[in-house]
Amino acid sequence: MSEFLQQLINGLSLGAIYALLALGYTMVYGVLRFINFAHADVFMVGSFAGYYAARHAPAGTLWGGLAVLAAAMAACAVLGVLIERFAYRPLRHAPKLNVLIAAIGLSLLLEYGVQLLFGATPRNFPQVFPSARLQFGPLTVSSNQLVVIVVSLGLLGGLQWIVFRTRLGAAMRAVSLNPRAAQLVGINLNTVVAFTFALGSALAGAGGVLYAMNYPSIDPFMGVMPGLKAFVAAILGGIGSLPGAALGALILGGAETLVGGSAYSTYKDAIAFGLLIVIMLLRPAGLLGRLTVEKV
């Protein structure tokens, strides 16, 4: 039982990171109806930004850690806005396939660009937050896991607040429901799209730092696997749905950790993609997604 609970906590912290990434996929899909396949690489850039920011912050302190986190989020937000402005906006009215190709190209550009600038050798991510092991009866929780869970919850809460309580959040929801109607009530589509990219990329940046804290070896291709998993999580929860992305990520993180801790641990990665196949067969709209029917 305690073994199970222990795995559940591990799964929760992994799922929380997937959630931060999955939200970016689902938000961009919500407003523009395409999958930003470069999102995983924004996550990777977040780790690198965190790595360099950590050199200028006091190591192993709460404030230093938060500063590193904030720096990575800010860097990624800027990167996200630039990506949208220069790669996707010119293709706004192009066929979706062109956008998809651009996204894949951009993903490769970021991966090999970072490799060119910083080299392909994996780097050790420093301990930015205070490090401790907390013992709750038979359960061990590392302070890093705790930071992951607390920070993710905080960010999810913040996102929820932005989306449902602010003017720009209302504009985002309006655009995702109907971009045309949104423009006709006076919403600036470009502002909303840029804001969405900034928001999603900032979350990915935070995810990059949190991931690197728990798997402290970063390299230019580290985003690929978590990116794919988070994409699956977003589909699992129902693409376009924010609570869906979080739910899908937690299920995926939990399932993966439980399998990883069992005798079948080699099949850990197969879980995510197996789930994708199952959900596509049984409930293509995802757990919380709904197939929209247009009223005529």
Add this chain to the structure above:
Amino acid sequence: MLTVTDLSVAYGPIKAVNGISFEIPRGAIVTLIGGNGAGKTTTLQTISGLVRPAAGVIRFNQEDITRLAPHEIVARGLCHVPEGRLVFANLSVAENLALGAYLQRDSASIDRTREHVFALFPRLKERLKQTAGTLSGGEQQMLAIGRALMGWPTFLMLDEPSLGIAPRLVTTIFEKIVEINREEGLTILLVEQNAHLALEISSHAYVLETGQIAVAGASRDLRDDPRLKAAYLGG
């Protein structure tokens, strides 16, 4: 108030609108009628900035708005109630109205406008918490017009407000359009397939055929025009 000069719009190689010009004076109800594919909706979408024209100039209150983005055009008081209504289906009636006032900052005047919209369409007040997608077609049309009014327009473009709506409600909605025009002085550009109704409430009419203006004149005269009778008024 609105002047359209030599407007042409193309979708790829297909010309949807081919060099049309018309003028809408302040305070008038002007209608644009014509069959399917005549270019009526495209014309409205171009005026509201959703579609970019290939050529031509659109002036609103003397200002050239041809290249402005939709939100900038709304901000100038020109509101478009689109074909098919496009209410935010998953949001409540109240949320839809709130989004209509997106560009308004003063909550007191937003509240006043909302009360005013309820006076015009009491049905909306009854259904305030209901999801817009579950409203009937006629109620959705009321909501779409109400949402546009929340943005304090001085000029309203209505695209096929009678489309897919119970006949009884069509009469109500047309009465309200006249009321909005008379009592609030809103200028209205009405696009309709239902030429009978449109000619009844408008002062001027333009008949579009395959992207060009085929007939133009005072609505009262067009009602008896033999050309129109044959084509649009059922003989």
